[in-house]
Amino acid sequence: MTADLMEFKGVSFKYPNGPVVLENISFKIRKGEFYGLVGPNGAGKSTLLKLMLGSLKPTKGEIIYHDLEIKRYRKKGKIGYLSQEARNFNPQFPGTVSEVVQAQLAVFSRDKKKLQARVRETLEQVGLLSKADQPIGKLSGGQQQRALLARTLAAEPEIVILDEPLTGIDVQSQRIIYDVLHHFNRHRGKTIIVVSHNLSLLVNSTARILLVDNGRVTFCDNTNLNDKLPVPVQGRQRSSDLKEAFF
Amino acid sequence: MEMFQYDFLQRAFLAGLIIAVICPVIGIFMVLRRMSLVGNALSHISMAGVAAGLMTGVSPTFGAVIVCLLGSGIIELLRKNFRRYAELAVAISMSTGLGLAVLLISAGNVNNATVMSYLFGSVVTTSKSDIIIIAITGLLVIVTVALLYSRLFYVTFDEEGAFYAGVDTGLVNMIFVLLSGLTVAVSIRVVGILLVSPLMTIPVAASLQLATSFKQALAFSIVFAVISVAGGIILSYYFDLAPGGTIVIAALVILFLSILTKKVLPVIKSKSA
Incomplete structure (x- = not known):
């Protein structure tokens, strides 16, 4: 059985003077799995990502990495993060x-x-x-x-989190990045979480998908993805860009 | 060389060479992080320390070190508070330092000639205690940068990435600004308050024209700064010029030559091919 790497325990988050973005979320990220994180704009994807990375603290609940608090886990160099802004150097x-x-x-x-x-x-x-x-x-x-x-x-790192890694780059680089991520996941047993609008990338991989919508997080895989997606996307998700569908 | 018969010039040369090494070592990280003006702000803040030193009879260099350390801490705090307007931290701290300096100078009735020697540098009055302070600071800066090199490199290239990779970016930034404060404080004796910032930035600007790696850029900027300082002191002795100004002009000549080399080299290469 695969060990748990990260656990969200009853996590809620609300920005000061803002609405509740995520409410009472509980889920586990298992070691050595490949996850996709999808959801409409404003659904709380970025907030969830920031919570995973420890740059935001939950208003309620807690997030545990291997029984360690995020800050201590991060300081050990166990998290690899590639942001969308990294290329703006x-x-x-x-x-x-x-x-x-x-x-x-x-x-x-x-x-x-x-x-x-x-x-x-x-x-x-x-x-x-x-x-x-x-x-x-x-x-x-x-x-x-x-x-x-x-x-x-x-x-x-034990876990690699990537925010839109394929946006705005050539097809050859997209393919190489996709292959390297899979190699890293399958042969080195690393946990990968990819935030992407490109659902075909996630569906064609062995990814388990974390769907963020209306402050909730739902787990999907290839078999039940169609049922879990919001109505406007159903039937289009395998081939099209999720962004086109409902973002 | 005739000029090295004099003790004071030997001291000036030694102090100048130490400063020529540490200024670009700090300067390269400052320039690449778009913090060049922080050096300028720190040099103005150091003026308050010099004035306090002159008023109280304590070593002005020591006064500058203390005030610069305080000032650099305040700059870093202000930078955190005004994240989107980081240049405000520079403007606020620069005017505070200068305002305090003017106040202390006028209240303490400090001799104008002494103030001028700190504004524009005066290698001839570099004392043995100045040399000791400069040497200790130089060693501290080089050892700290060597120990923190990979962290400083990462924070300079991608601060957010470094933070998530486990680097304590707050601590690294604070140490870096304190080192910058120390470097500025000990450099003002030789090149002057108004000319220390150029010594931290111009050799780096010249090296960036030619370098093809970060380590090369660091090495080139140290070489350019050493040539500027050594050349500046020698020229100022033989032509009776102000050393601080001569050092900065020498650095500017090197910058001009490096820009020219960058523009001309590809043309020569393409013609010979």
Whole structure:
């Protein structure tokens, strides 16, 4: 039986002077599973993500990682997070792809040989080994996203959370990112959570889907997804972009 | 060299070289984090410490160190409070420091010539105690940056990413601003309050024109700053110029040459190909 990695216990969240965004949510994220997080704009997806990452605290309830409070779990370098904004870095930044990829790993590891070997391995996986010595600002958008993913994965976090990782990048990079995430999930047993509007990515993978809607979180998989989605999306979800359907 | 027969010039040279190493080490992180004006604000704040030192008879360099440490802490707190208007932290702290300095100078009846020597730098009056303070600070800055290098690099590239990766970004930022305060405080003796910020930024700007990696940018900026300071002190001795100004002009010449090299090199390469 798969162990639990994260648990939401009766979590509610409300912004000061705002409405309740999430109400009495309880669910478990299991180790080594691949999850998709979907939901209409304003449903509370970003809030749920921030709660998972510990940048927001629940108004009620608690979130536990491996029996640890999020802050302590995060400080051990166990969480890998790739935000939508990560690509908005200073384009004049002189750091090379290799320097950027080892940034996260170097914080926790002092073994230079091991570090360099891990950076090479990860760069090879994302198809950027030949670009290792180029400044990251000189790469294309898709290549930059792959380098940033490599930075996140090289540090071998237990859980990888990605916010819209495929938005605005070329098809080749999308495919590589998708393959690398699956490799990381299947062969290294890492837990992956992808926030995406692109439902076809999530449905075509082995993903379990967390549907956020009206302050609630529902678990779906390929077999019952159609029943759980809001009415306007039913019947379209396998091939179309969820954004087109109801966002 | 004839100029090194004099003790005071040996001291000036030594102090200048230490500063030439630590200014760009701090400056590269400042420039890439778009915090260049923080150096400027700290140098103005240091003026209050210098004035307090001159008034009370305590070493003005020591006064500047204390006030800069306090000021850098306040800047970081203000930056957190005005997240979306971070430049406000610079404006507020700069005017507070300058206002306090003017108040203390006028109340304490401090000699104008002494004030000028701190505003524009005066290597010739660098004392042995100044050298000790500068050397200790230099060592502290270099060791701390070496220990925090990977964290500082990550925070500079992507602060949010670093936070979620487990880096204590609040602590790293606070240590960095304190190091910046220390660097500014000890540098004013040599290059002056008004000219310390350029020494932290111009060699970095020049290195960014040519470097192809972060480590290379750091190395180039130290080399450019050392050339600027050494060249500036030597030229100022032989041509009887103000050392602080000569150092900054030397740094600007290097910046101009690096921009030229960046523009001209590709043209030469394409013609020879």
